[in-house]
Amino acid sequence: MPLFTIRRLGPGDEAALAGLSADETDFTGEDPTPPLPPDAARAYLSDPLLWHWHAEDDHGQPVGFLMAYVHRRRHGEALDVMFEEIGVRESWRRFGVGRALVAALHEQMRAGGIRGVWVAADNEDAQAFYLACGYEVDELQGVILSRCV
Template identity: 65%
Template sequence: MTPFVIRQLGPSDEAALTLLAQEETDFTGEEPSPPLTPEQARAYLQDPNVWHWHAETEGQTIGFLTAQMQRGRHGAAQVVFFDEIGVREAWRRHGVGRALVAALHQKMQQEDISVVWVLADNSGAQAFYQACGYTVSDLQGVMLVRETSA
């Protein structure tokens, strides 16, 4: 396979987010998401607590990872919530996911953050995270969700 690079997105990468939303099925198997508006994308990419990486080769995005730094009121002063990862189907099992996770861990080290949380909604995801050094926490229960009207 062609070599790839990992790049953290920043301001002026709004188009990369639009492309990711349009081609989401190839990365995650899910239906495409509506893309952010240009203003929402700009705010997302300018937020210092939002970390978003792309794996790229020959100008094409082949994988992504998103995470958010959060401040805690006790315990660790800062923690990271590892939100989402996706790799194009043709690039799976070629080290792209592990390279994206390594970029996250490197950023955490630079920021002096030692705790990261991730949710796994299937056995394949759980196995991947465990292969990257994550362990199942006995402290957390079931994730509950509630949507409110905007």
């Protein structure tokens, strides 16, 4: 099994964040997108309510990532987490990278006293992965709509 470590990105990791944009297709299968401008990348990495982890090989190169937002709520539990995105390099899949990233998310939640997390699965492979990580289908969620203004 290849060796990797998990670390949470923060200010100063702007280059690591930009590297994900260039390799987007290898991580997620999606077309590459331009990286954030330096000020926006710094703001992203400085936001305490945004959690971004990298799984890195023994040379410090990213082999996976996970990004989640902490949400403040108006009722019930004060906080929950929206698990926004995960990606693992195609050549590193099936080596436990995705599960290790999810475990890092869950550990951060426990450390912060946050119990609830939700994720949108847009395909059967993603849904199977999340189910294998202990997630359950929430039949109460509606359709997600979006709009650009």
